[in-house]
Amino acid sequence: MSFGFRSAKLAWALVALSGVAAVSIQRAEAKPDFVAFHGDFSPGTIVVKTGERRLYLVVEPGHAVRYPVGVGKAGKQWAGITKIDGKYRNPAWAPPADVKHDVPSIPDVIPGGSPANPMGVAAMTLAGGEYAIHGTNRPKSIGGFVSYGCIRMLNQDITDLYDRVPVGTTVVVAH
Structure with missing residues (x-):
């Protein structure tokens, strides 16, 4: 889902609400999938x-950590280079205009920790738009074309990635 970060005011709202109804982030027993990467x-x-529905974190030349992801559905996909500009645990979520248009009954803000919150246990916002790499409370959506442009990960995977990368990390999205 789109993260709705067209303004600093909305980003501040996320920070202010991120402690609401906090959910602890659990480490999965599974180890990250280290793969050859060219x-x-x-x-x-x-x-x-996006075509593979995979996210790779390059750890050294020729090697990466690979995670399955959900990506933008038809008409909501994008490609480009950006950076992580914020990191949030248990973020509240305010649906952007396109989501509100499609689902008018959705609340204006869904608190962090709520099972209805599409951000899951953590989110990393991307500069230059309204997208994020985030967890999900709907694990069966991983591997599909399901979002409004965000990159959706299993909660244990976003937790692992969140701990591995700082704000400022380069993100390349390619079809």
């Missing part, structure tokens, strides 16, 4: 391949 990307770069 491409001209520096270590520390996140690469999202």
Whole structure:
């Protein structure tokens, strides 16, 4: 789902509400999937391949950590280079205009920790738009074309990635 960060005011609302109804982030027993990875990307770069519905964190030349993801549905996909500009645990979520248009009954704000909150246990906002890499409370959506442009991850995977990357990390989204 789209994160709705067209204004600093909305970003501040997320920060202010991120402690509401906090849910603890649990580490999964599964270990990250380390794979061979080819491409001209520096270590520390996140690469999202929407066609594969996979996110790669390049850890060294030729190797990456791979995670399954949900990506933008038809008409909501995008590609480009951006950076992580914020990190939030248990974020509240305010649906952007396109989501409100499609689902008028959705609340104006869904508190962090709510099972209805599409952000899951953590979110990392992306500069230059209204998107984020975030967890989900709907794990069966992972692997599909399901969002309004955000990159959706299993809660245990967003927790792992969140701990591995800082604000400022480069994110490359490619079809």
